[in-house]
Amino acid sequence: MEGKSQVNQSQNDVVIDRCASKLSDLWEKEDYWAIWLGFAMLLVGLFIYLSNPPAALHQKIDKANETLAVESTRAPFKTVAWYKAVDAKKLKATSTPIGKKVKLYTHKPHGWSGNPLNAFMMDKPAAEAKKRKAVAKYEAAKTKETAALKAAKTAETAAAGAGFTSETLNAEAVKAIDVWRDTHMKASKAKKKAKAKPYNQIPYLIGLSIFLAIFFGIGKKAMGNSMTKFMVGFGFVFLIAVLSYTASTNVTMKHFGIGYAAWAILFGLIVSNTIGTPKWVMPAVQTEYYIKTGLVLLGAEILFGKILSIGVPGIFVAWVVTPTVLIATYIFGQKIVKMPSKTLNITISADMSVCGVSAAIATAAACRAKKEELTLAVGLSLVFTSIMMILMPAFIKAVGMPQVLGGAWMGGTIDATGAVAAAGAFLGDKALYVAATVKMIQNVLIGVIAFCVAVYWCAKVDCVPGERVSKMEIWHRFPKFVIGFIAASIVFSLIAQSMGNDVSYALIDHGAIRGMSKIFRGWFFCLAFVSIGLATNFRDLKHQFAGGKPLILYVCGQSLNLILTLLMAYIMFYKVFPEITARI
């Protein structure tokens, strides 16, 4: 990720940037191409999903909100009708015919357990057999759900009959409703599996490969490189990316939280360190190009409105503790651990305190960390995520910690998002919802942190000690793709805000974001990690790990994170805002 426009050596052997911006940068520089390509994709996403909303969207939402308003004043707990109204609002633009088409053409390899070929194709007899099994399970789950709903309605009617004044009847109704929700969730999951159909993903993957080769190739051509050479090498990089996704969709790997990033780096490393990366592949080994474009797409997924999802306590847990831990860990790394590289220090500090891989990518790109440093930070995060995903819920359960507190603690400390959901689900629905919401608020912080790191690096780190850097010089040095990243976040946040939570859930969250940005961003990051592996030597990685300092930094930072997050979550959810905890 290194790379400066122009580097001079001063008399003191200090590296100084002497940059200048030109109008031609707009079509010659990678940072700008990342912005153009990213925004082109986002505009296509907005066009597709805003012009194809789910049928009767506003009427359904209005009707559901009327019910919710009535139910929230009628009963002191969430009633059956309250939950049904919320379910009725789960409308998704991605479920429209065009949304399904986009999914089909861009789908990553399917989930599989025994035979890896099932990631790519399944014939009719196999699909039929799978469907028969799933339908039987769904019917059983549906029967249980119907019985649980009946029991929930009966209990609620009894509580209503007493004017909702009997604590015993209210508690029984809540319990029965919880049981119904659990059976409802199981039936919904079983229903999805009962829709098993035959598929052959290979032609679509080939088509996607060609599309992406042209998509990135146009930028390479404009930047003065050979489009043909890029496209030839791209096929190989894409193939390794497909293999990485295939490994990550294995059911056992999902259980261990080992995702595509780990596999992409590993597969790339194996190729480069055994048979060697073929020379004809190198024109397509473009880590920064893929990462920067992916980050512009990621910007669209950072919606600032989300930070209010769980009120003030969530903001304190995610937006006060996290930056505190990040800054404290960075200072600790510089002053006490004496990390040999500032960029490695900030990348590890960010991935440990914010949200693992995504934060590591954004921060590393913002401060121009080396690819080996990003690999090391991601590796540390993945290992500790797997450990914490298993140990934290077990500990919380063993000590009898309340679900809200445990969920907030895990959401604020476990790095990877998927692992947070798994650990939360292990404890229960409440823990899952709180953990997921806190993590989501923390995810939004990535934009702010990437921007601050980029500015700090331009103004303070990449300069001679004591030198005062002018505003223009900061602008010249500033990684411009960060502007695209922040702009995408602001634009999408404003669009989502103007629509309101319910409509933006259908058209932005489950439209332009999950139906476009998320899909391509995943592919771009996967291509970037493959590129890192293909261009990295094991010895370089070993060198980065010298003395175990990165490990010491991670462990100390995470320990502080665990203590502060638990303390803040307890104070906010149980001392300052107990009424919010009671609502959850």
Add this chain to the structure above:
Amino acid sequence: MDSSMLSSKKTADVVKRLAGLFACILAIVLFMFYICPALEQTPVLKPIVQAIDKRGINANMYFYTEVEEFSEANINMNNTMAYPPRSP
């Protein structure tokens, strides 16, 4: 060094590299199909594996938009805050 020695050194190098590649593939196969499946049956890991399977969670994803449960949590929390049940 004559050409035959150079050629045999080159061959040995290719064999070494291919052996390295196959050793890595073997290690991955062992890890994915034998070690991890055995580990997930242990009492420490089994409960969390069951929780993941019950909900079909993508536990190896990296951002909130990639995990369905986050969307569930989001809509649930938004409505809980907007339409909270009345005080008893």
